[in-house]
Amino acid sequence: MILLKPNPSSGVPIYLQLMGQVKHAIETGALKPGEQLPSIRPLAEELVINPNTVAKAYRELEHEGVIELRQGAGAFVSDKAPTQQDAERLKAAQALVAQGIQRLRARGITDEEIRRLIEAELAGVYRSGGPRGE
Amino acid sequence: MFTEAEVHVVSDRPVIETAGLWKRYEGVEALRGLDLQVPSGSIFGFLGRNGSGKTTTIKVLLGMARPSRGEARVFGCSPSGQDGVEIRRRTAFVSDEKDLYDYMAVGEIVAFTRSFYPRWRADLEQQYLRKFELPLDRNIKGLSRGMRTKLAMLLALCRGADLLMLDEPTSGLDPAMAEEVLQALVGHVAAQESTVFFSSHQLAEVEQIADHVAIIDRGQTVVSDALDDLRARYRRIQLVFEGDAPEIRVHAPGTHRVRRQGRVITVLSSSSGDAVIQELRGYRPSSFDVSPVSLKDIFLESVRTED
Numbered sequence: 001m002i003l004l005k006p007n008p009s010s011g012v013p014i015y016l017q018l019m020g021q022v023k024h025a026i027e028t029g030a031l032k033p034g035e036q037l038p039s040i041r042p043l044a045e046e047l048v049i050n051p052n053t054v055a056k057a058y059r060e061l062e063h064e065g066v067i068e069l070r071q072g073a074g075a076f077v078s079d080k081a082p083t084q085q086d087a088e089r090l091k092a093a094q095a096l097v098a099q100g101i102q103r104l105r106a107r108g109i110t111d112e113e114i115r116r117l118i119e120a121e122l123a124g125v126y127r128s129g130g131p132r133g134e
Numbered sequence: 135m136f137t138e139a140e141v142h143v144v145s146d147r148p149v150i151e152t153a154g155l156w157k158r159y160e161g162v163e164a165l166r167g168l169d170l171q172v173p174s175g176s177i178f179g180f181l182g183r184n185g186s187g188k189t190t191t192i193k194v195l196l197g198m199a200r201p202s203r204g205e206a207r208v209f210g211c212s213p214s215g216q217d218g219v220e221i222r223r224r225t226a227f228v229s230d231e232k233d234l235y236d237y238m239a240v241g242e243i244v245a246f247t248r249s250f251y252p253r254w255r256a257d258l259e260q261q262y263l264r265k266f267e268l269p270l271d272r273n274i275k276g277l278s279r280g281m282r283t284k285l286a287m288l289l290a291l292c293r294g295a296d297l298l299m300l301d302e303p304t305s306g307l308d309p310a311m312a313e314e315v316l317q318a319l320v321g322h323v324a325a326q327e328s329t330v331f332f333s334s335h336q337l338a339e340v341e342q343i344a345d346h347v348a349i350i351d352r353g354q355t356v357v358s359d360a361l362d363d364l365r366a367r368y369r370r371i372q373l374v375f376e377g378d379a380p381e382i383r384v385h386a387p388g389t390h391r392v393r394r395q396g397r398v399i400t401v402l403s404s405s406s407g408d409a410v411i412q413e414l415r416g417y418r419p420s421s422f423d424v425s426p427v428s429l430k431d432i433f434l435e436s437v438r439t440e441d
Contacts, residue, residue, distance in 0.1 A: 008341035011426025013362040041324035048317045050177050050345045051324035056362075116423045123369075123411065123424045 002030070003038075005047050014049055018057035023066060026077055027090055037067060037075040147210065149174045149297055149329045150195060155204035157190050157353075164190040166353035167204065172331055172346070177323055179344035179361075180333040183437055187353040188333045189230070192301055196227055208297070226290035230301040232282050234274050240285060241270035253294030262288040262318065280311040287315055291322055298322070300332035304339060312336070316343050337430045347429070351437040361429070368427040371401045371410060373419035382417060386410040390435055402427070402435055 003025075006017040025031040037043075040058070044051040058075050061067045068078050104114050150172035157165040165187045172178045182188050193199040194206050197218035209224060211217030235243055244263075248254045263270070266284040277285065283303065290298055298319075304312040319330055320343055334340050340347060341361065349357040357364070367388070373379070379399045384392055388405025399419075403410040411424065 009338050009428045009430070011365055011368075011428050013365045014342075015362065041321065044324050045317055045321045048313060048320060048342060050343050051320060052175065052177075052345045053362075116425060120422055120424050 003043065003047065006049065008049075014053050015057040015060065018054065019061055019064075019066075022057070022061055026066065031077050033077050033079045035077050037077070039074050147174065148172050150178075150206075150208050150331060152191070152195075152206045153204055155191070155194065155206055156202045157187075157194060157199060158202045159190075164353055165194070165201070165204075168350065168353060169355050170348055170358065172329065174329055175323070175327060176346045177319065177330045177344050178332070179340035179347040180331060180350070181335075181337070181340065181347060181433060182333075182350040186350050186437070188350065189301060190353075191350070192227075192299060192333070195221075196225065196299065197221065224295055225297040225299055226293045226295035227299045228286045228290050228301065228303060230305065232286040234282065234286060234289075236275040237273070239271055239273050240268050240277075243274060243285070244270075244289070247289045248292070251293045255292045255294050258292045259288070262291060265318070266314070279306045280308065283307060283315065284311070287318060291318060294326075296328050298328060298330045298332070300330065302334060303332055304334065304336055312339065319343060337428075337433055341429045349433055349436050356436045357432065364429070364432060365426065367404050367406050368432055369403050369406065369410075370425050370427050370431070371403060371414060372421075372423040372425075373399045373401075373414060373417065374421040375399075375417075376420050380417060382414075384410060384413055386413050402431075 003018065003021050006014045006021075008014060010017070022031070022037070031037070037058070038046070040051050040054045044054050047054075058067065058069065062069050062075075065078055065080055067075050069075050101114060104117075105111075109117075148171040150170060152168055152170040155165050155168040155170075156163065168187065168191060170191070180188055180191070190199065194201050195208055195213055197213035200214045206213055208221045211220050213221055235246075238246065244259060248256075248259070262268075262284075266281075266288060268281065268285055268288065272281075274282070274285070283306070287303065290300070303319075304315050307315065316339060319332075322328065323330055344361055346360050347357070347364070348355055375397050377397065379394050379397055381394070382392065382399060384401060386403070386405070386409035388403050389410055390402040390404055391400075393400045399414075401410060401414065411422075415422070
């Protein structure tokens with residue numbers, strides 16, 4: 001599995017970036033159920049990030065049922081991890097996003113603006129309901 | 135899943151604690167009630183402008199300067215008392231200048247330093263000599279800044295210390311060398327269960343490897359938190375209006391700065407922004423943006439820039 005170096009200055013916590021990468025790797029099939037993830041120390045050294053951050057990402061992924069932590073053995077992709085089916089669902093959703101973005105670009109909205117609009121929308125700025133799913 | 139050595143049990147007792155630390159030097163108040171708590175097993179970034187009191191703090195923690203008032207504890211011991219020896223035994227310090235005996239060769243200083251420390255890690259010595267590609271027979275005087283730093287780091291890493299205290303460990307290094315030093319640090323913390331306390335002006339580096347940070351300004355702590363909590367809390371909110379932006383007054387807690395410029399108002403919030411957003415929505419701006427904030431922005435917002 002290839003995990004990329006997170007962007008430390010994006011303002012997004014590094015453990016969340018790592019969690020996203022692992023989930024993405026599972027959804028695309030780069031990581032399959034039962035496969036082992038790198039252990040904390042080598043991964044921290046490879047990505048040059050804090051080992052406590054890697055441990056936090058793994059703990060949260062375990063909490064979400066994405067991976068299993070087995071005593072003394074390491075971290076493994078859970079059999080119950082969201083996989084291909086969800087990947088299909090996400091692929092369909094991605095097509096919608098792609099369409100939306102294309103239309104916005106056609107109106108001359110820049111990518112940076114699109115990013116900020118989406119961020120604001122998710123933060124519930126334009127709605128009265130506030131953010132969901134937290 | 136993890137072996138004992140892999141999981142960091144961040145214990146309750148901080149490795150470093152100061153409470154209301156004051157230090158007066160020749161009429162100048164270098165520290166003015168500094169509070170600091172460094173959790174065990176953390177990589178702690180200690181930030182502040184030049185002259186904000188970072189080096190004085192480190193000197194007090196190592197027993198090289200006595201505080202005028204207040205208390206400092208390292209491993210629960212007072213640095214200026216009898217216990218100071220215990221602190222210095224368990225702490226490896228690398229100064230900003232990377233002071234080393236210039237007349238020695240690399241191999242000589244390694245052997246010399248090794249002789250002082252019973253917990254010296256010969257395995258790490260071999261490992262870092264190879265990794266850092268240090269020439270054993272070269273005189274220290276002739277080393278480049280990068281080589282010198284790597285040598286000083288090697289001497290600190292091999293001591294088997296429980297605490298690494300590093301003053302600007304990567305200053306003057308090119309990005310590749312800086313990355314090597316950071317990599318050695320994260321590997322060390324992962325393997326040795328030690329704590330790293332380092333000062334730095336390289337905020338991107340701090341964001342990369344630290345889990346806790348403190349920002350000090352004029353001898354006082356202005357921010358001290360887990361880095362992920364800071365990232366989760368701070369937001370920049372920008373409002374754009376059709377005409378001139380109205381005069382606004384924000385009451386929500388955690389509102390740091392409100393800037394009004396023409397049709398735009400920018401607000402920095404340190405309380406995840408939700409309450410501020412609710413409040414600001416009432417002004418009916420034509421556009422509303424919320425974005426995460428980098429450590430650099432938090433730093434610039436927290437320290438006073440006028441001299």
